[in-house]
Structures are given as structure tokens and as C-alpha cells.
Amino acid sequence: MALKTFLIFLFIAIVTISFAEAQSSVGIVHVNGTLYCTANGSPGANGNATTVFPNATLQVACSADVVANAPANATATTNGEYRVVLIPRPNATVDSIVSNCRLFVLTPLSTCNSALPSASLVSNLRFVRTVFISFLRLTYMVAVGFTLQL
Numbered sequence: 001m002a003l004k005t006f007l008i009f010l011f012i013a014i015v016t017i018s019f020a021e022a023q024s025s026v027g028i029v030h031v032n033g034t035l036y037c038t039a040n041g042s043p044g045a046n047g048n049a050t051t052v053f054p055n056a057t058l059q060v061a062c063s064a065d066v067v068a069n070a071p072a073n074a075t076a077t078t079n080g081e082y083r084v085v086l087i088p089r090p091n092a093t094v095d096s097i098v099s100n101c102r103l104f105v106l107t108p109l110s111t112c113n114s115a116l117p118s119a120s121l122v123s124n125l126r127f128v129r130t131v132f133i134s135f136l137r138l139t140y141m142v143a144v145g146f147t148l149q150l
Contacts, residue, residue, distance in 0.1 A: 028085060070086065
């Protein structure tokens, strides 16, 4: 009976350790925000009166192998809201993702306003916070500020 209890304990310990090692210290990363139809993708002087950039295609691409599903794509909603989900490699850190990944708006600005250039936008990422939900880690990041990519 003691051997059976020991084997059950050992099995649970192995499964727990394997699960813990498989998870990145970063967890799943959500890059989210609202994209506006302006030359820098941010709200203009009018704030909430600024037109959003609906249905724009966004992509997070990384220069190093820190994310398993890079490049990761998403489409903005009709309200200009977007969320790109990244699955970091087990050895990735928040710093390695922030320093190696950028958010691209692939849809040209002229799509939402013909007075804007036919260029795309690009932004670095900024860490916001990591939250724990049961055994799951969620790390939130946002765009630092978009610039034109000609």
C-alpha cells in the first residue's frame, strides 16, 4: 500500500513539474488597444470624436525567436479595437519580447481616409502588467506609439 501511495505521489509530482516547466514565465501575451484613423494611429485633438480605423490588419513580428506563433495576425473590429495573442517560447521574458517584437498595421492608412498617406504604421511594445488566473498567466502589452512606415 505504501508503494502505491508513493507511486501516485511521484506521478503527480512529475506531471506538476512538467506542466510548470512547459509554461513560460510570461504566460500568454495579449497586445491590445484601439487604432484610430490618424497619421499616428492615436486619437487626435478631438479625443473620442476621432474616427477609428475599422477592419485594419495588424501583425506582431519579432526579430528573434521569442514567440512561437510569430508573426501573429489580428483584424481590428469595426470599433478599431484589436487584440493580438502571442504564445512566448519557454525561455522568453517580458524584456526579450518588448525589445524584439513590434506591432505593424499592414492596412494602408489611405484605406480609412484618402487624405492620409498610403503608408502603414509600426510601433514598439510596452509591458503593462501580468495577471494570474488560476494556473494561467496573462501578460498585457500595448503599442508605445505608432509611426509611419513608408
